[in-house]
Amino acid sequence: MSAPTMLEVAKKANVALSTVSYALNGTRPVSEETRLRIWQAMTELGYQPHALARGLASKRSRIIALLFPALPRGFGATELEFVTGAAEAAQGMGYHLVLWPMEIHAVGELQQLVRQSLVDGVLVMEVRLNDERIELLRQIGVPFSMIGRPAAVSDIGFVDIDFEQTTRDAVTYLVGLGHRQIAFLNHAEEAFTAGYGPSVRAAAGFNLVATSAGLTPISRFCGDSAMAGQDVFEDLIAAHPDVTALVTMNEPATFGVMQGASRRGWRIPDDLSIVSLVSSARVAEMTLPPLTAMTPQSAQLGRLGVEMLIEQLEDGNRELVQQLLPCRLVIRGSTGPSPDPATRPHQKSGSSRVATG
Amino acid sequence: MSAPTMLEVAKKANVALSTVSYALNGTRPVSEETRLRIWQAMTELGYQPHALARGLASKRSRIIALLFPALPRGFGATELEFVTGAAEAAQGMGYHLVLWPMEIHAVGELQQLVRQSLVDGVLVMEVRLNDERIELLRQIGVPFSMIGRPAAVSDIGFVDIDFEQTTRDAVTYLVGLGHRQIAFLNHAEEAFTAGYGPSVRAAAGFNLVATSAGLTPISRFCGDSAMAGQDVFEDLIAAHPDVTALVTMNEPATFGVMQGASRRGWRIPDDLSIVSLVSSARVAEMTLPPLTAMTPQSAQLGRLGVEMLIEQLEDGNRELVQQLLPCRLVIRGSTGPSPDPATRPHQKSGSSRVATG
DNA sequence: GCGTGCCGTCGAAGCGCTTCGACTACACGC
DNA sequence: GCGTGTAGTCGAAGCGCTTCGACGGCACGC
Secondary structure, three states, rough: OOOOOOHHHHHHHHHHHHHHHHHHHHOOOOOOHHHHHHHHHHHHHHOOOOOOHHHHHHHOOOOEEEEOOOOOOOOOHHHHHHHHHHHHHHHOOOEEEEEEEOOOOOOOHHHHHHOOOOOOEEEOOOOOOHHHHHHHHHHHHOOOEEEEEOOOOOOOOOEEEOOHHHHHHHHHHHHHHOOOOOEEEOOHHHHHHHOOOHHHHHHHHHHHHHHOOOOOOEEEEOOOOOOHHHHHHHHHHHHOOOOEEEEEOOHHHHHHHHHHHOOOOOOOOOOOEEEEEEOOOHHOOOOOOOOOEOOOOOHHHHHHHHHHHHHHHHHHOOOEEEEEEEEEEOOOOOOOOOOHHHHHOOOOOOOOOOOOO | OOOOOOHHHHHHOOOHHHHHHHHHOOOOOOOOHHHHHHHHHHHOOOOOOOHHHHHHOOOOOEEEEEEEEOOOOOOHHHHHHHHHHHHHHHHHHOEEEEEOOOOOHHHHHHHHHHHHHOOEEEOOOOOOOHHHHHHHHHHHHEEEEEOOOOOOOOOOEEEOOHHHHHHHHHHHHHHOOOOOEEEOOOOOHHHOOOOOOHHHHHHHHHHHHHEEEEEEOOEOEEEEEEHHHHHHHHHHHHHOOOEEEEEEEOOHHHHHHHHHHOOOOOOOOOEEEEEEEEEOOHHHHHOOOOOOEOOOOHHHHHHHHHHHHHHHHHOOOOOEEEEEEOOEEEEEOOOOOOHHHHHHOOOOOOOOOOOOO
């Protein structure tokens, strides 16, 4: 009734216990004939190696942990895809993925978990520009890799979205459509100053490409809400009436901008173009018109993070991989040729709500 | 350098290895004095029990698996919260949670994983009305519980959103605001006929409460997209011009409805009220006005699922828990008193897009 | 004052696997 | 023909823990 053990397989195949192990893992040569007998015995018994026993004996559990902040700001479809991508990759490579939700400062707790020797390595998500967790991990000496990266990238493997490149691609696309006055709508200033990587790096990318393209880099911080987005949009248009395109890094705010535009009587994309950065299809397709977006290859990032970690675990030779993956431009309905700003409605229509920001 | 073992703790405390184990687990009485010595030795060494060894010896790994479909339809913020809620609960109870993403029909793969004896139990997510996975699990005899439930609820513990109650609460709320013509906007018909529980149960709940309140139950299926939502809305209003409120079970479509209303010149909530069922705050706050919504207690559901499973693992006595948790009404800006349908704009303004559905 | 029982502790036997050393062919070179 | 190597196999020693049986005390009843 209970699960068959390796010993039972060995008996059934008329070999020693250790020979079964060798056949299973290829640790030592086994003759074609015995291998066959063993394999047959295993399938007949429905044998599956006992993960714990194997791990204990070999000192390699084939379990890795995914470390992510417990109550993260704006955990959405993108992050979920990291997780599922990572889990699938791990499973495909014969590993298990455990979830370690943890406050970013709960370093003591992290250390405890690591000391349990349950996992062979750790994949860290939502890495901050200055992150205590990675300091701890390297100090303990646990193998790990990251999705995201700290400010000072050292000798640890990571994958991350190429925010700079993504932003540049978005701006380049808009410039190609004839836009010359392009504004960047960021997350809230607090996130930026707290060193939230995506916010910082996208902003840097925007300034760079705008400047080098001879444009004036117009930027706004904005709370992560539709209302804030609408308000900041009004504010922005008041200050820069000739802006014809927006690059946004803030989904709720983007939704608010679209409402604000509609309220002004502006049509998208006829009167205003919008490219939403790092937005999943799921979110981009919620608006009308659907948003042209730079979509992160989230599952791919999760997968790469896991592969990187496992390679590090299996080969001793740690060839350092540090990979940046830009988002892919998916053109939907929110972008079009640059309009003549003068032809756009100048009065707000509809509601007379006043921007309060 | 390497992690301290129980033997080292025992030596340092001048006791037998087994005594340390007893002190740690409370398996047998240990005198206050020795317990203290042991505890001290443990903290000095920074001892943490070796999870694999403990699991192997005790035949209880203290690891549970979360089983969820690999490429789920509409995996969003709600589902992510299940996951994080479950992970946190597990961690809080001294367990680890591993992720098993798996196609719903990949029953063979599931069996293999279970046979590895890595996990003590399984928590199944996204349970279908007719689900092979739960058949397999009960047959193998693995302890498990579910988030969601099959059609025939038997002797397995589960937690689920109370879709019927949630829908009833939404309708009751609208009736209280004076609405009499209330329509229900469901997911696509395919999901319904395929036996997608939330869709089926919410629809049943709606018909029940509408009928018993003396209202005509008006329902529409709708594809999960903003465009479909807009089209179905046009269609709906054409057929039932006196509808003043919508109960929706389809987020992208709800967004489309709001656009459609706005295009008609209707104001929300002045001309139309909307309650979005089973919507997270994150989504509900993306619109303007923000959506009044029935918000699932997702983290709580994940937590309950885990607690239920672990209780089953620890006490032999399986007191069967089957718990339905209704969503909570969060009133935002999309609902108000019933208007007089006659006072609403009768022509579509703005775009002259024609409903194609 | 001698069983009876329980508290507190110990040593040893596993849990199901990996891995090491050893041993037996058998093939090879010269 | 004798060392030398290698493919193929075996037995045994752990991995770090739990748990079982045993045993020395000490308190108790009568």
